[in-house]
């Protein structure tokens with residue numbers, strides 16, 4: 001993305017103008033170095049809820065839709081269980097728009113975006129949130145929470161399942177999937193998440 005497109009994105013007042021600035025790609029940070037494409041959002045820009053995740057993975061990079069891989073399927077299930085549809089009732093986006101992935105020779109593993117990558121991309125997501133003016137923001141995982149609180153050392157465990165003003169904090173579904181090698185731990189985490197999502201269901205309308 002050229003400098004003037006970056007400026008245009010940061011000055012946009014309509015979400016479609018903002019997203020349009022990324023159509024030619026983005027080269028603002030090192031994440032663009034591995035054939036990645038910016039993945040902006042999926043869902044409903046008119047919805048009162050914006051969910052912020054970490055970063056696109058392989059599937060998302062492939063089809064341009066956040067949370068369309070295995071973590072996204074679990075996320076959809078979690079919200080379906082409380083009567084919400086992730087494509088209609090909210091908009092899903094991420095702290096960074098491009099997939100943080102190790103180069104081909106080192107196995108194409110995803111990694112948590114680095115501080116300088118987040119520093120480049122987060123102003124875009126923050127700007128998108130400013131345009132969308134959601135009533136509720138869901139911080140999905142630690143990376144999103146730290147970005148939203150502007151605190152690099154935030155501890156997700158202290159916040160999960162709780163409101164912080166209009167921000168609701170939830171466990172990232174990928175963290176649940178990563179526990180598959182410890183079924184009992186995974187069961188406990190699922191129980192915890194399903195329980196606090198019922199709390200979310202019972203309280204979110206007060207914020208609308």
Ligand code: URA
Nearest residue numbers: 053054055056066067
């Ligand atoms: N994990 C995220 O945080 N975001 C996605 O879009 C996919 C997986």
